[in-house]
Amino acid sequence: MAAQRAGQRKTSRYVVPVAVAGIAAATIGLVPALAASGDPDLPEITAQQLIEKIAASDTQTLSGTFKVSTDLGLPALDGLLGGLAGGADSGSGEGSADPSAQLSKLVSGTHTLKIAVDGPERQKLTLLDGAEQYSLVHDGDEVWAYDSASNQVFHEKGAGAEKGVPAPDEELPASPKALADEVLKAAGDTTSITVDGTANVAGRDAYRLVVAPKQQGSTVESVTIAVDAATGTPLKFTLASTSGGKPVVDAGFTKVDFGRPAASEFAFTVPEGAKVTEGDEAGKDGPEDLEKEFGKSPEELEKAFGDFGLGGGDANGPEVIGEGWTTIAAFDSGAPAPKTEDVPKEAQGFMDALGDRVSGKFGSGTVFKTKIVNALMTDDGKVYVGAVTPQALVDAANSAK
Template identity: 55%
Template structure:
């Protein structure tokens, strides 16, 4: 059954409950057996619009429990290794580093929330622990392995406020609830919205809201949101591939309690001897930029502003699930230049590895180039320095590039 999605006003605090952090999509090994029974519970029938309104009306702000996030984007090993080493910023206690790791593999963590101003997330991967704590205007990140701490004042500042940047609290705020909200905002005339089979998630009866592309060409088969039948809290968020197989992203609870967490859950004092770095450390940002600039990707210098270029220009072609971004680096450097440098004597081995990971040559009205493919994203890198990228299959990507030339 399809439904039109109506815009419903929401209180920001309703979507501040942290369950998992996706940085991305945006989240997996098959977690369905761990979360759902083979036959779902018998629940009263609801329409898609009623279920959307139930999510919007939920005012649950306190919870604690354990959750998992598992991501299988089909990235090449070089990119996966970079993420698992801690992203690009180079600081083991920095939230940016830890959260980047969520873009690949499976991770388990404890979560707690008491409204939009108090949240805690503790990674349980291996014997070492990493915790993120947001309490009012302060945030801490602590890595037990290195005994390093990251501290940030005014952690609640939101992006978009004049003079403000993304803060740790923003990164902690991503959750199945927020993922659901963003998915529903994006659902329009290109999306079928329906109610799927019921399920049990973390021992709770749940409805499942299903979003599917109306047209072909997307690598996304559907988005499925498991919604608590009693209080409307999204308990699990899944992104499924149009080609089947295990989910691309699976983020959700395996245990949850809606009681108010103890106040001391959100307090933190660095252990004796811990090295503490303040979030305002300017050298940190410089190090992140240098590492980003060193990545062997053609045209990246123009997109990131290295060498004073900064002429990147992006145009969106198509609409909805089949939209493609066309990026012109403005650097004057194309794939041919990169291929030449990658094959030079003494070139970094990562450059050759990246080149080898690209697909076959393609040609069209756009010119010629190579297609880089993952389970989710296909990217066409042209010889003249343009990039066409989208969550669409190869044929749709090339067709869109031809039409958008």
Template identity: 60%
Template structure:
């Protein structure tokens, strides 16, 4: 499959002072770090690739394909999704899920709480059923062994039901709320939109031929870093030729091997789902937990979770070393060594436990430990400085040295 076009990679009219630039920087290195589990749930609505031939489609440039994605307005769909996630995390016997849910401030409470339950998508292979009918009705069901977990958004109500524990979680949102305020994303294109925010002049964007996904003809958009030192090899998105809806999202690491994330539809329909799809009544005898009303613009003040606006401002304000895909975020924890995790529960024990998975490194900066996944590396120095990014271990050490 020969590429149709190349190097349509930048957005016109943006400068370094443009707030969108800061947000793209934040997205690039923080999304995989802080929302690995929750992002995986979002990725779950961006279907995986099922190759079945290369359809003959009119040629299109990368810029035209990006514009086609932006113009996509699919309101109704249903289908089956398969998602595989391999971050290269050590097997912690389920502890990693607890750490992710704890990081979102949602430890404890109902086992049906989506903010905790959907972190299971951060590892392994899962099958989901999805359905959407406009911005006010969506449903996602995670199919498990002899059990099912579902999240249903219908109007102002959000219901989640875990059949394994027979628990129900209920909260409310504003009608016509933006998708980022609901636990179930309304459009699978949102993840692709976030990925495209990282596009700048350090990025190559091409159209690499055509594919078929779940019987649909699609173009394949490929986003690659131009710089060496990034752990991101490529992001590949299959885009429906008719509707412009992203039908595949695959992120492969520069180190080779299986994809870090490979998620997508094995079956999809754009017919309007039946209204009964989004109806839910708690089963008799089920334990029902009422959550606080959700404001799409901001989290409750006492939740410990920042709003999207606050998060964007905080991330854009981080010190950043370098640029593009090899940029490294750095901050001072205010502690040293094992105490650098001091704000976490049981910090000393947790830091010592995680330290057994790290690699000791030294440089002009002094000494520290690098914690690695297949996508994100983080260097924690013995004097409490943290350097993190989608870059190699050597690039982290180099960044730390340059800061001294």
């Protein structure tokens, strides 16, 4: 169980909408289309040419402000995600500067961030929520993070990338470019990619690249990427669901400058009185922490969840059903669904808010729903997940029988 918790923390670090985009964009084809007329007035360009422009972009320096709005159609996640991540809002009231706890907040709500980039060696991201700030600074082989609400500092030096800290060449979480790269990294014939006019983003002229599935059954309606006409840098990313309403992810710059940020942007001094936690000390929850968090001992939690969805199943990886946007991953968790009476109240309330009971040839189970990614967990421990409708998951489970 302890090893599983450690693994969860590694994979949950920097949990951001990038994960959603990566699952949703299974396979993408390159379908050329001429740019429509719009404002601003820019030269016509094909989708293929615009994608090549993005690929050729070599933006090494920039600073600016961008907003990230995420609406997965979920109940409030801050408390639960904080707890699972080793977390800031775990009920202790002490807070945390650990990035795995703080940046999980980007999975829901609207947030304003400031960013500064000076090549692969220096990046800074500041999360502005009300009067409080959270800053994450990467400078050479060091990472510093500061949470003003709790006056705590997180520090990691050396091979931090192996523990979840971004490697020097990684994009900062939730940036429009990182999101766009997730969508454009694969190719196939299941997708339409067109240029749909132009836009003005953060005072910059941009083309609108629209990516949409051709297949029926996907929960993705479209992905729209605003691409800076001069540099090829993605300035805005919007992921829309077939369920309508607000975009699932809407991340874009409101201000941007491609000049080199001042060196002082990346300097970090530990604030007076702040508690400093080294990276190899973060997230070491003991049995008493888990019991306080969920009201159950580690042994009871082990019994309730076992390996359910946490690395059980076929060592060769999940079975892939379908293709493109309607791809479904299926695997055997190796454990039946936990009984209601064995599940902590906090987790059970979350599961009830997300899940609908379903049945079919496969037996019975629960479909857990978001506006993009849905998962069917059968009572005998089989799991089917994809950016597809609940019915598509049920059909896949029925076909497996």
